[in-house]
Amino acid sequence: MTPFAYRRAASVDDAVRLGLAPGAYFLAGGTNLIDLAKGGVVQPALLVDVSRLPLAEVAETPEGGVRIGAMVRNSDLANHPLIRTRHPLLSQALLAGASPQLRNMATVGGNLLQRTRCHYFYDAAFEHCNKRLPGSGCGALEGINRNHAILGTSPACIATHPSDMCVALAALRARVRVHGPRGERTIAFADFHRLPGDTPQRDTTLAAGELIVGVELPPDGFAGHAHYLKVRDRASYAFALVSVAAALDVRGGVVRDAALALGGVAHKPWRRPEAEARLVGREPTDAAFGEAADLLLQGARPASQNGFKVALARRAIVRALQTAGARS
Amino acid sequence: MNSIGAPLDRVDGPLKVCGQAHYTGDLALPRMAHAVLVTSAIASGRIARIDARAAERAPGVVAVITHVNAMRLPQDGKAAVKPPEGRVLSLLQDDRVAYANQPVAVVVAETFAQASGAAALVRVTYERAAARVDFEAERAQAYMPDKINGAPPDSARGDVEAGLASAAHRVEAAYTTPFQHHNPMEPHATLASWDGDQLSIETRRSTSPACAARWPRPSASHPSSCTCARRSSAARSAARARRGRTWCWPRWRRASWGGRCAS
């Protein structure tokens, strides 16, 4: 890695101030940032270590939701009794990602901000990547794109967001709390990550210097019927080809509410409220699941090597909803 | 041998499970420098220009070796080495790039962090040529060499056609080697140290005597003697993990050049 300075932030305000320096990056677990720096994909001038800020709590909110600090480790979050019992979908999603060692290091904030694993992006010696070098083209478009996006793409970028945690947070309608130079604000999860459009170099809607301080979950965690299904080339320690976060609130044999989001298929977790609404007021049948799947996958445009993801995603959605529905 | 069939504990077991078995990368010598390769960003073509100024000025850097300043190999890489199957030792000898990630520079520095950081500062400009990477498409260019490992390339025994024709059962299958495949967990590593004209090499390798025989005879730029030590702990299990640990002399050259530059 090229040389960089290192500072441990004394407080959130201190972190925000340091984070405005040119070439500054926030460092928490380091599992993605150090990897990117080793590969020369990023070349930080300053690392601001925020890992020891007092942002590592998981606590119930007065409304019955959960407030999660940005520095909570993935493994701690997945194993927290509040999450396991009330928001098992999030626990399952976290446990499906990475390896035990990486889950022990990675934080909630870092997981939100992890970059795509598109190999054209990750190869700093490759010159055609609009995300890394705006305007230079996209090597994946006509290249090896088996694991790339089928939804929300643009001619500039077909990368996917690699996180499992984020798919569950999208389905659960989480909110992201950030603290920046102009104070604190909350971002609806659907608005946190971006689609590539003409500016794939921007993954999120964070402004310069903003630090993620926490994530909030609403009270309804769909604890009764939830399933995270991850389809991948290996049984473990691999990114998703397609993943589904599916959850149902079923009462009296009728779906009252549904949560449905896809991973591995787009630049951000893919969720459409219309697809969820298609299930509400109906019995949880395969036919209903299929309609929701079709709606969610509307507009899918695969690249040359990932057409299989369309059919795979449809089957995975139905399977995930079936499994969620069958849970007691 | 009365040990066959008897359950035996590995004699190197306690060392290995305690992390006390030494692999090449674990070795350290006083005032040891570290070398990191800069590898080609293109698969075929030539190096138009290498700018190593920033790398040379980086803290802790001892040398940056490129095709411009690398030692010349005797007889353009063919002397006394008889590279297998006609391969010419092309190590930093010219500006040609023959494959992706071909080493194009070696950065030598006091610490690994300094060497790898400085390697990122080496600027290489290429003239790219079309790369021929489609195995099936290039099959028409395949040729049979006179010898492979000193023996005729093809051999035949019996009458295969007759056997297949008269067989009660036939199995036909085509096996391909994927372009990505496993490698042993231990990375390639070489430790080269000079003592005057004497060069000692420690490396992860299972055929050291054969390697030593291929070292070139003495000349102005080559050592008068060479000892090749193989790491006994790794080599003892070489039978299981031989792949990837055979031909390694390009790596030895780079390490020994780096050591020479450093001294």
Added chain:
Amino acid sequence: MSNESLTAGATRRGFLQSAGALAGTPLIVGQAQAAQAAVEAPPPAPSAGLTLRVNGRSHALQVEPRVTLLDALRDDLGLTGTKKGCDRGQCGACTVIVNGRRINACLSLAMQHDGDEITTIEGIGQPGRLHPLQAAFIAEDAFQCGYCTPGQICSGVALMEEARRGDCSTVTPDVRQLGAAPLSDAEIRERMSGNLCRCGAYANIARAVRIVARQEGVA
């Protein structure tokens, strides 16, 4: 020297004189031609002091910020039991235990661990005083070349503690059920999946872990 270079000679430092020694590992570094990094080398980030507590002993170190915990352990403290396999967090050979949790030391900076309690393979046991898992690896032939072995063992030791705590995994049937259920073979394999072994000793590794897990009452 190179096409464009300051000096004609090879040596610019008196650091290495006679009997120069060189270690090389072919890590791949490339550079996109259109990258906008400055031509000039950036000013060196000064080394800073930190304290690492490793295997119960305190060590005062001066390292650059970019030095990983793995390189600090191996190069600065001479604890070479922890191995560098991929250096990118993909193989687990660098697994150590920090504040009771297993991590990949290659993706962590030494500076991040000032004051942390670190256990490496050297702290798990020594020949003649083996940890039960180390003894089980020998008895069950759970290694061949041995390179992944320190990481496997650190992972396995930490796994026991996670199981005692009641941690669940992606193969746990219902994460809503709290408490520590006995580890099945599938659970052990999943929980060891962060450690690769190219020699393919997985079956015996899993067996060694299972045997000790049963002895410790978590399987």
